[in-house]
Amino acid sequence: MREELEQAGLDPKEAQLYLAILALGQPTVAQAAQAAQVSRTNAYDVVRRLTQRGLVTVTEIGPTGERAGRGRGVLRATDPEQFLTEWQARGNVLRELVPRLKAVMSTETSRPRVRYLEGQTGITAALWETLTWGVPLKGILSMMDLLQVPGRQTMEEYIAKRRDLGITLNVVRSPEKETEDLWPSHEQDLRDVRFAPPAHVFTMTMIIGSDSVAVISSRRENFAMMIDSREYAELQSGLFDSLWSASTC
Structure with missing residues (x-):
């Protein structure tokens, strides 16, 4: 212990x-x-x-x-x-602090950056960072895996904060990865959901911003990867748009 x-x-x-x-x-x-x-x-x-x-x-x-x-x-x-009280208070402080730190971060170089974040703590940090991007988000979500890590409570907190910040989310999910009737399209939650064709089963989650992409694994591999690259984000955004068009409500 x-x-x-x-x-x-x-x-x-x-x-x-x-x-x-x-x-x-x-x-x-x-x-x-x-x-x-x-x-x-x-x-x-x-x-x-x-x-x-x-x-x-x-x-x-x-x-x-x-x-x-x-x-x-x-x-x-x-x-x-x-x-737990201490951890929650510290998390609130860091969620406010990280965007301010990113705002003063040196922008002298435009080289892409890749970061590896391990475990549930890393996955949670990656999720919260996507809310600092401040743009409409696009997501490919593996629901069954997200309910395991980072877990339902963290996801509920993430959704509430995204709603409070006014950040919309277009999301594609796999019917095979649905375990409960959770988080459907909802105007108040700023969320539009579509379901991919049956042949597409997503075992990982991806959230796409204008300059960065977050990739989140299942509990088996238990990691998140943050890719800060405008070109890569534009590529994934274009691929998402194609998948979105082929998906159904």
């Missing part, structure tokens, strides 16, 4: 001490440090960082366990849901 906590953003000492506090209930700093095999000097600094993140609280208790003006300080872990 310590490795998972490190992936969630804790360093090794923070992860060890946090797990010790969870297991002990309401230990003192000394007790938690001993259980986590962290020096007491380091433990005070680690506790400070954990409290700043809202993962741990420090409470003064008296000899009977009731609150008192002066007593010994004990540690309590807050609800682990705090990790």
